[in-house]
Amino acid sequence: MDSAAIAVTGLRKAYGDKAVLDGIDFEVAPGTVFSMLGPNGAGKTTTVNVLTTLLAPDAGTVRIAGHDVRTQIRQVRATIGVTGQFAAVDELLTGRENLRLMADLKRVKAADAVISELLERFELTDAAGKLISTYSGGMRRKLDLAMTLVGKPSIIFLDEPTTGLDPRSRRTMWQIVRELVAEGTTVFLTTQYLDEADQLADRLVVLDHGRLVAQGTPEELKRQIPGTHVRLRFADDRRLASALTILPGAVRDEQDLTARVPGDGGSRSLRDLLDRLAEHALDAEEFSVHTPDLDDVFLALTGHATTEANAE
Amino acid sequence: MSTSPVSSSGVAAPPSSAFGDAVIMLRRNVKHSVRNPVTVFNAILFPIIMMLMFVYVFGGAIRTGGDYLGYAVPGLVVMAVTYGLGPTATEVNDDLTKGVINRFKTMDVSRGAVLTGHVVSTTVRSLIAAVAIVGVGLAMGFRSSAGPLQWLAALGVVLLLAFAAGWLTVAMGLAAKTPAGAGLGTVPLIMLPFLSSAIVPADTMKTGVKQFAEYQPFTPVIETLRDLLTGHHPSAGHLLAALAWCIGFGLLGYVWAVATFSKRA
Ligand SMILES: Nc1ncnc2c1ncn2[C@@H]1O[C@H](COP(=O)(O)OP(=O)(O)O)[C@@H](O)[C@H]1O
Ligand SMILES: [Mg+2]
Numbered sequence: 001m002d003s004a005a006i007a008v009t010g011l012r013k014a015y016g017d018k019a020v021l022d023g024i025d026f027e028v029a030p031g032t033v034f035s036m037l038g039p040n041g042a043g044k045t046t047t048v049n050v051l052t053t054l055l056a057p058d059a060g061t062v063r064i065a066g067h068d069v070r071t072q073i074r075q076v077r078a079t080i081g082v083t084g085q086f087a088a089v090d091e092l093l094t095g096r097e098n099l100r101l102m103a104d105l106k107r108v109k110a111a112d113a114v115i116s117e118l119l120e121r122f123e124l125t126d127a128a129g130k131l132i133s134t135y136s137g138g139m140r141r142k143l144d145l146a147m148t149l150v151g152k153p154s155i156i157f158l159d160e161p162t163t164g165l166d167p168r169s170r171r172t173m174w175q176i177v178r179e180l181v182a183e184g185t186t187v188f189l190t191t192q193y194l195d196e197a198d199q200l201a202d203r204l205v206v207l208d209h210g211r212l213v214a215q216g217t218p219e220e221l222k223r224q225i226p227g228t229h230v231r232l233r234f235a236d237d238r239r240l241a242s243a244l245t246i247l248p249g250a251v252r253d254e255q256d257l258t259a260r261v262p263g264d265g266g267s268r269s270l271r272d273l274l275d276r277l278a279e280h281a282l283d284a285e286e287f288s289v290h291t292p293d294l295d296d297v298f299l300a301l302t303g304h305a306t307t308e309a310n311a312e
Numbered sequence: 313m314s315t316s317p318v319s320s321s322g323v324a325a326p327p328s329s330a331f332g333d334a335v336i337m338l339r340r341n342v343k344h345s346v347r348n349p350v351t352v353f354n355a356i357l358f359p360i361i362m363m364l365m366f367v368y369v370f371g372g373a374i375r376t377g378g379d380y381l382g383y384a385v386p387g388l389v390v391m392a393v394t395y396g397l398g399p400t401a402t403e404v405n406d407d408l409t410k411g412v413i414n415r416f417k418t419m420d421v422s423r424g425a426v427l428t429g430h431v432v433s434t435t436v437r438s439l440i441a442a443v444a445i446v447g448v449g450l451a452m453g454f455r456s457s458a459g460p461l462q463w464l465a466a467l468g469v470v471l472l473l474a475f476a477a478g479w480l481t482v483a484m485g486l487a488a489k490t491p492a493g494a495g496l497g498t499v500p501l502i503m504l505p506f507l508s509s510a511i512v513p514a515d516t517m518k519t520g521v522k523q524f525a526e527y528q529p530f531t532p533v534i535e536t537l538r539d540l541l542t543g544h545h546p547s548a549g550h551l552l553a554a555l556a557w558c559i560g561f562g563l564l565g566y567v568w569a570v571a572t573f574s575k576r577a
Contacts, residue, residue, distance in 0.1 A: 052418045077420040088411030092344045104336045105421050131347075147415075 337429025387510025
């Protein structure tokens with residue numbers, strides 16, 4: 001009995017003598033978003049390619065909805081939808097024709113209704129009759145994802161779906177991922193952005209040089225990262241000075257009139273902090289929580305910066 | 313066994329047939345051809361323009377021991393077949409390098425369908441170009457004493473050549489690094505008929521070129537067509553050589569294409 005949507009054990013893949021995936025294990029529960037976080041060259045695309053039957057693993061087992069990617073290729077393919085790192089759309093067809101091609105290949109019934117609904121959902125109805133060569137990068141990405149959704153695959157792979165997108169398209173993508181999961185779809189998503197994994201993922205892994213250096217919920221991960229802290233800006237020096245004396249661990253920030261208070265980012269420590277301010281009748285003008293990014297994560301987890309992974 | 317996380321509502325999942333998949337891919341390729349005027353120009357118009365040039369401009373100076381139009385049509389038919397190959401190689405490579413083939417590979421789609429679609433569409437395009445050459449030739453005064461059986465046999469030869477060249481072209485398209493490189497890769501295939509008996513009888517050529525022209529693959533194909541269109545029985549030697557070259561190149565193209573297809577991407 002295998003109830004995981006995706007189950008990976010001991011996965012290895014090498015190009016020549018270069019190990020790109022060096023023994024990877026993880027499981028993805030059905031109906032959740034699982035994010036693989038890692039810098040360029042970490043092995044994210046290679047992982048997606050193995051999980052989606054494009055590449056055979058050198059060692060280890062990969063099961064998608066219980067089907068082995070080596071021996072049950074057809075079943076795996078019938079279950080999944082894949083949006084690769086670069087939009088794979090047919091340039092010489094229109095948006096609608098691209099979706100129609102997917103619907104035909106998947107033998108979808110009532111294809112017209114499915115296509116119109118997807119065009120609507122991705123705000124592509126107006127451009128539906130135009131050739132893809134006239135589409136912007138963001139529109140291509142959206143169409144690419146819409147094509148993946150034709151036929152409602154139950155497990156979806158998105159390889160860096162928002163890299164290079166403008167903030168608005170990025171939000172649209174996030175929204176769609178949330179809707180998919182609400183409908184029960186399992187989403188495997190790679191990203192270079194910690195905030196994206198944080199926003200979307202139920203669980204995430206951090207990939208570095210083909211190894212998983214961390215694994216857990218975004219909250220668990222963030223708690224491991226020193227540097228999660230609260231910034232408080234005060235109206236004047238006097239208030240800042242008293243804040244620095246009453247808040248444990250607080251230091252003066254480089255910024256003017258700002259105190260930096262380390263914390264685990266949890267709501268409890270936050271409440272304690274605010275309570276303490278209230279006890280001393282101190283009010284901060286501005287309050288913000290510094291969210292660490294991928295660089296912070298890497299520094300904390302591996303002792304080196306992301307650029308080192310890039311250099312290879 | 314496993315529990316699929318979601319019931320895939322609104323989806324019909326009858327077993328996809330390889331034939332059905334290939335037809336869907338073919339429809340896509342036909343749309344490409346129609347939308348890309350350059351492809352149409354290359355495949356159909358250019359051979360006709362060549363024919364006009366050879367017959368009206370150079371033809372008077374070429375000794376063929378008979379009427380030049382009658383000599384040139386079979387050769388031009390073969391050139392019409394090869395002329396459309398460049399865009400096919402480019403399109404195949406585009407599909408590979410832009411991730412379209414990868415997309416199909418992750419779907420439950422018959423593996424070869426996308427290749428079959430390209431081969432069939434380029435074969436059809438070649439056939440249309442060949443028919444157009446014959447049509448324009450007839451309008452220019454080309455008269456053939458071929459009977460229905462010989463026409464049919466000629467059609468068969470053209471079809472076989474187009475199909476073989478199609479597989480070879482698809483293989484080259486898959487093997488090339490870039491779309492431009494893929495287009496360039498077909499140039500030898502397109503140039504080869506010029507160094508055959510297509511336009512000029514081989515025995516009027518200089519030594520060296522002449523031997524090459526006599527033994528290269530296109531010459532027996534062209535000679536077979538020439539015999540058929542002039543109402544003769546093709547010589548057994550030419551016919552066998554033509555069939556052997558076509559089948560050989562077709563098989564080579566097929567094996568090469570399939571191997572490259574599974575290896576790349
Ligand atoms: N086809 C290939 N041949 C050789 N090396 C490759 C190939 N594809 C990827 N690599 C190498 O594998 C490593 C991981 O690549 P990739 O999975 O694309 O990383 P990511 O998607 O995280 O940026 C990189 O060092 C890359 O150079
Ligand atoms: Mg990648």
